[in-house]
Amino acid sequence: MAQLNPEFSRPVRLDTLGDVPRAISVEAGAEERAALARRFRIVAIDRLEAEAMLTRIGDAVNVSGRIVAAATQSCVASGEDVPETIDQPFALRFVPEADAEIGTADEEIELEEAALDEVGYAGGAVDLGEAVAQTLALALDPYPRAPNADAILRAAGVAKEGEEKRTGALAGLKDLLKK
Template sequence: MTAPEFSRLERIDTIGEGEREVSISATQEERAALAARFELKSIDRLDGVFRLRRDAAGVVARGRVRAAVVQSCVVTDDPLPVTVDEPVALRFVAEDAPDADEIELNEDSLDTMGFDGAAIDLGEAAAETMALALDPFPRGPNAAAALREAGVISEEEAKPLGALAGLKAQLEKRQP
């Protein structure tokens, strides 16, 4: 397995039952590598602040991930600046822990990430949080005009025409 582009390992033996705050920031090189991985034009900033504590099931990390990225419009490829300010609530569970695959979920459940038992990776957690917060199909202000120019109709335009086309076909069948 390839090492993550943005790795900030926190050893488990440094995390106690009381909360400890950890702040991380990606370097320019790490941001460039993550931008390539997530197919972004650029990542101008990626920071995370986590409050860590151990519990019986693993390590709980709560905090925020903030980022400034530039995505590409899926229609025009125009650059779209986007900011991310996402809360984080994770439980890191040792991959070799008994019953690691059988975690009961309730309304207070945290998203889980596996770790090797020795250290958790807050950098990868921040990168994944940022990526999940982004619109997978971003459209810029020129997207609708470009689609119209290419002859693509909107969903709103297609629905009435589709219904009328079905009615027209039924009427044609009835006429002798």
């Protein structure tokens, strides 16, 4: 769901799109990157750019492209800064909010492999910047680890020498399954 005032807004009017793909490049400025870093609760975003091809098909807009970003997060074990570079393709489809599939927490949704993520829009424009910001959030490592994270965890008694990395809410599940 898009915010009312996204930090990195790049609206693209629907009446400028057609069935011939339109290339659009977006880049977040320093203030936008700082605001996104606060929103995502990470240390910093030093770079956020995307190249995209937008094609309108009726009320829907298909988007494919590439996101390039440089971010810094805190290590889950030590709190040290962990730099991360993201360079990956993305694909999504903007659909009118009335057509967007809105599931509930209890509802199980199965997507086909070729299915595109759907982003709802209202009015006469889609927000490519917000879609790129959300793509970045999904691409970030959910458990960033500094090179010395294993040593810190062993020193804290959380992991033993030679053990596989086990952190997070389900870390003890492996031991339970052995019993």
